[in-house]
Amino acid sequence: MYVAVKGGERAIDNAHAWLAEERRGDSAVAELSVPQIREQLALAVNRVMAEGSLYDPDLAALAIKQSRGDLIEAIFLIRAYRTTLPRLGASLxxxxxxxxxxxxxxxxxxxxxxxxxxxxxxxxTHRLLDFKLAADGEVPQAAQTTGREEQTPHIMSFLDREDLIQVEGEGADVPDDLTRAPMELPASRALRLQALTRGDEGFILGMAYSTQRGHARNHAFVAELRIGAVPVEMDIPELGFAIEIGEVTLTECETVNQFKGSKTEPPQFTRGYGLVFGMTERKAISMALVDRALRWAELGEDNVGAPAQDEEFVLYHCDNIQATGFLEHIKLPHYVDFQSELELIRKLRREATALQQVAE
Structure with a gap:
């Protein structure tokens, strides 16, 4: 047993060394730096931050480099690192x-x-390969624009004035935190939105697409999609007021959906909502569509059995880290389990053969 363990350790160490060699690639080619990944693969960095639940472009870029571009592995690295960080407080x-x-x-x-x-x-864009990039050609400079410091009102506010959009409830003062407590069903809308924000972009996209194809009767318009930097403020007890501690780039999407009304609500529009770190508009739109599909119960709508309306199905299967862990564990040693099943199959075959011989 001791020899087997030592042999296994050596094999694992060698696998790690080989992985590092493969990650580096041809040493004659210049190595990618973390700033290069952060600046030139920004959309990948944004996805890692969003699904890793940690806003730090440098760490996300480092995780992408370490994972050889496997974004789910990078997200796993960021989530693991996040658990080591102290929680100093909550922003407004x-x-x-x-x-x-x-x-x-x-x-x-x-x-x-x-x-x-x-x-x-x-x-x-025309979706044609730009071979100038392969030749390291110069990229045309965008026209310089002045910063937009003024407030930009939400489109939904104009529907609010005519009482045409459903009034949203205030919700809990302190919403549930999915990063500190396990998912419980039925989930509050705040908890659902957190799960969708952290959920795998491809999964959420597939669920959203299904609603557009008729699985949930969810025909939506994008009322507004906005991307930009917002200030983050935090209350400082010693000061007695909030101060700005930085800013984050966010993508926000609000969809407007038709609602025929119910016994208690008049015909009006309802909304779906998505908010994601970075420039992540495909995810934000998908999130808004799925959010609206999951609201069928609170709006008194029929559940037509669509996958996107099934809260348990969506929320328990959208997390790519949980899915990856459960999927990939089957490649680990299951020698004892398989041997027991192998013996069972052999026994059943012997019994079947014996019964057939008796029948003959």
Whole structure:
């Protein structure tokens, strides 16, 4: 047994060394630096921060480098590191109306107050490979713009004025924290939104797409999609007031959905909501669609059996770290389990053969 353990340790050490060699690749090619990943693979960095529940572009970039670009592995590294950090306090809720918008579009109002800001987006590109990038060609410089410090009102506020959008409840003063307590069902909307924010982008996208194809009767319009930096404030007890401690880049999406009304509510619009770290608009839109699908019970709608309406299915399967752990554990040694099943199959085959011989 001692020899087997030592042999296993050597094999693992060798695997780690080989992994480091493979991660580095051809030593004749310059090594990627953390700042290069942070600045040039920003969308990957944003996803790692969002699903890792830790806003730190440098650490997210480091995790991407260490994981050889495997974003789920990078998210795992960030979540593991996050558990070692002390919790010094809680910030105040961010006011997204104060967002300095780099991108702000609405699919419902053409002349939205505050204007439409296309920002840096793939929406209008031709999806053709740019071989200048392979040749390290120069990238055209964007026109210089002045910072947008003024407040940009939410599109939904204009529907509020006409009483056409459902009034949202205040919710709990201190919402449940998914990073400190396990998921419990039925979950509050705040807890659902946290789970969707941390959930795998591909899974949430698939659920959202299913609602658009008729599985949940969820036809939505993007009332507003905005991306930009918002200040983060924290109450300091010694001072007796809040101070700004920094800012974070967020993507916020509000969808507007038709609602035919119920016994207690008149016909009106309802909303879905998504808020994610960084420039992560596909995730934010998907999150808003799934959020709205999960609200069927509180709105008195019928459950048509759609996957996106099943709270347990969505919330317990959207987390890619939990899914990865459960999936990948089957590649670890299961020698005893398999041997017992092997013996069972052999026994059943012997019994079946004996019965067949008796019948003959």
């Amino acid at each position: 809720p961010v006011e997204t109306e104060q967002m300095s918008c780099d991108r702000r579009v609405s699919a419902t109002f053409k002349d939205a107050p505050g204007g439409q800001i296309l920002g840096p987006t793939f929406d209008y």
